[in-house]
């Protein structure tokens with residue numbers, strides 16, 4: 001204790017000599033307070049911090065509860081570093097923990113590059129520094145846990161014993177690693193505990209360049225600029241319980257995660273779980289019963305707001321081997337499954353996964369895209385398992401849910417022509433009602449009404465569909481770009497000859513160390529003479545990279561590997577040369593942000609970094625606060641902790657650079673949106689804000705395999721009158737944004753509000769009511785019609801509504817109310 005105070009004084013003195021005076025101490029941090037007896041970490045150079053002790057509840061069913069991250073900066077050549085829990089754990093909160101079974105310690109070490117821009121926050125779970133152009137490079141081989149194990153072999157410690165972790169750094173090459181810095185993530189795991197656990201979180205940072213322990217700044221206390229600090233970073237926030245092969249945002253509070261059927265330690269109804277509901281705020285999970293095997297299924301919302309997850313694979317037993325239906329882990333054949341979920345916030349909803357609901361044919365790796373009438377189109381897949389299909393196992397057809405017309409499966413010739421690269425075809429509904437489809441190297445516009453196709457040019461660069469697994473995204477639609485669709489593809493893999501992809505048994509050449517493609521290409525399929533256009537290359541090749549649409553119009557690109565492809569093989573001598581079981585290796589730890597409006601050459605930016613590899617079967621989704629939940633990775637046939645790329649349960653959250661900025665209110669947003677019809681208005685704090693404001697809708701999508709089915713964003717038309725922002729409904733064409741749930745945001749000067757879950761369309765499956773395009777006051781044309789505007793608008797809408805014969809439209813548009821009362825938030 002005396003030592004502690006002495007060190008504090010020393011650092012304060014050093015600090016006083018090297019920095020400007022700071023505001024008065026934060027009462028909780030300015031003195032060795034209630035945390036003074038807590039264990040602390042002994043960092044390189046002897047700096048220290050009183051750790052923040054944090055209570056954390058683990059889900060009752062979870063077996064692992066993690067969350068201790070240490071970060072610091074050090075010179076290029078780092079001497080061996082000793083981090084230790086310097087004193088026995090004696091804080092009152094930890095007494096309970098000390099009575100519990102042994103503590104399991106696992107640590108991973110990575111390096112961070114880029115100068116620190118601000119001191120770390122203390123007293124928060126995440127002690128992360130904001131780093132510019134951070135670059136992470138993993139050095140797992142250079143870490144040792146003392147006394148007896150390395151990071152891949154968790155060792156057991158008693159909580160009452162001092163814990164020390166020795167980090168022996170490698171000598172880094174200054175040319176390839178332009179800055180210095182390390183991060184150690186230490187996961188503390190408790191086994192067999194079903195009650196709430198208490199975790200301690202420690203932060204430590206040292207910037208050796210200045211000889212100052214940044215953390216010591218916090219002893220002096222700081223005002224603004226230190227307390228927040230999530231922006232531009234990534235942190236571990238929880239545990240998914242099942243590996244997140246598939247993931248989607250269901251409500252403003254809940255994310256739903258699906259795994260394939262495998263031996264996850266998390267159990268439900270006496271068998272391993274493969275589905276959970278993940279609470280965004282508490283990071284708690286609820287195991288959910290799913291009857292059929294969801295192995296590589298497709299999913300999307302329907303026009304009535306339900307989620308459909310369809311297709312999958314056979315019932316399996318240990319290590320992915322086929323099981324008789326109902327045997328093994330309890331899964332049923334999911335090949336023809338239609339599973340439904342109405343997401344909820346009260347923990348009561350369950351998957352509706354009845355054997356009576358069936359597709360016409362088995363589909364493993366089908367793509368699902370929502371249509372203008374609230375149906376889903378379900379494209380392709382395979383009739384059985386395997387790496388890639390042969391003509392025999394391929395299913396080159398599509399069908400609809402709910403069933404349309406003759407109810408059967410229709411042929412889709414592109415999926416026959418592109419075998420073996422025909423699984424998970426990339427599909428986006430176009431404004432014409434045609435579906436843009438990309439598979440193999442082909443691209444087409446498919447008219448499912450006429451059962452005809454229009455060919456588009458062959459995609460340059462590399463194959464993009466599974467298992468080459470490039471990322472793809474539809475760029476935001478707006479009046480500014482005339483709602484012209486542009487589809488962007490980045491990364492993927494070329495193996496030269498198509499035959500090198502092999503067949504169900506795997507690739508015929510070694511793939512795991514082949515560099516993935518850096519190429520990015522885009523096309524505007526509806527434009528006359530549509531052609532591919534090369535845009536900024538990825539800074540590093542990537543397979544299984546995933547685009548996530550951000551409400552500011554930019555796109556996150558994360559997850560995946562820099563070498564190899566999707567898929568796995570349990571045979572280490574297979575021609576594809578799996579690493580462990582994974583055909584992908586050398587994960588990309590560096591999320592990027594793509595700005596489609598930036599000039600060419602300036603579109604990519606590195607934001608944040610991780611030290612968790614997200615290989616095959618990982619996923620990500622946008623959350624209402626514009627952060628991104630990142631989870632999954634299991635390039636193995638079953639739950640596997642005994643291989644290089646283990647089954648990954650840690651859940652991370654990535655925070656955009658605007659994360660800490662004050663957010664606009666979403667209070668003026670309605671809960672329902674229509675196609676055309678009466679707009680609405682939002683009052684912003686100032687006219688200047690209104691000038692920079694917009695309203696966007698984002699369908700966050702169904703994330704799996706580097707895809708995000710259904711994801712798209714549309715910006716609504718607006719005009720301004722002082723501080724009032726007049727907002728149009730969606731354009732009168734449901735093909736531009738199919739009906740169903742979406743997140744709505746007010747975005748001011750690039751900073752989004754919290755997203756509000758809204759319903760686009762009438763909330764029903766079927767032809768959607770469409771009214772005339774919203775006529776906004778304050779626009780150039782309307783300035784001339786000032787005074788007459790509202791009556792004209794009403795006449796137009798009356799006319800449109802009577803033509804369409806939709807009472808519902810009138811009711812929902814607020815038009816009736818408008819006739820009788822003056823409303824400031826309806827136009």
Ligand SMILES: [Cu+2]
Nearest residue numbers: 295296617705
């Ligand atoms: Cu898969």
